[in-house]
Amino acid sequence: MESPGSNGRWRTLALSSGEALSFHQEPPLVFPRDGQGVRLSDFVVAGDVARVRFDRWNGTSGEGEPETWERERTDTIAGRLVSVFQPAWSADVLQPRLAS
Numbered sequence: 660m661e662s663p664g665s666n667g668r669w670r671t672l673a674l675s676s677g678e679a680l681s682f683h684q685e686p687p688l689v690f691p692r693d694g695q696g697v698r699l700s701d702f703v704v705a706g707d708v709a710r711v712r713f714d715r716w717n718g719t720s721g722e723g724e725p726e727t728w729e730r731e732r733t734d735t736i737a738g739r740l741v742s743v744f745q746p747a748w749s750a751d752v753l754q755p756r757l758a759s
Contacts, residue, residue, distance in 0.1 A: 674705040674706075674739070675705065675706075676705055676706030676707070676708060677704060677705065677706060677708050677711070678704065678705045678706075679702070679703070679704055680703040680704065680705055680736075680741065681701070681702075681703045682699040682700065682701060682702040682703065683699070683700045683701055684697060684698070684699055684700075685697065685698045685699075685700055689753065689757065690757070691754060691757040692754075693750075693754070694750050694754065695750050695753075696747060696748050696749040696750045696751075696752070696753050697747065697748055697753055698745070698746070698747035698748075699744070699745070699746050699747070700745055701743055701745070702728075702743065702744040702745065702746060703734075703736070703741050703742070703743055703744075704741060704742045704743075704744065705739070705741055705742075706740060706741070706742065707733065707740055707742060708730060708742040709729070709730050709742070710727050710728060710729050710730060711727065711728045711744065712725065712726070712727045712728075713725075713726060714726070716756065728744045728746045729744075730742045730743065730744055731743050731744060731745050
């Protein structure tokens with residue numbers, strides 16, 4: 660990836676495989692009583708990453724629940740391989756966590 664340096668010239672950034680780079684949240688704002696879910700479209704991760712696993716906060720016991728995202732596709736940005744995910748959560752999953 661590249662970024663403008665202090666001298667105005669572009670420089671290459673050192674990225675670790677698996678590092679999150681960008682995403683678009685749909686809808687952009689979510690409130691506890693909206694009754695809708697959320698999607699992170701085009702969640703881009705540096706490198707060839709087939710799946711992302713993490714512990715998602717469950718909102719009640721304060722502990723995490725394992726969640727795994729499967730890669731939808733790969734792409735290239737500035738000549739570097741990236742993995743693209745499309746995670747989404749329904750209102751049934753999301754709203755109780757927002758309310759607590």
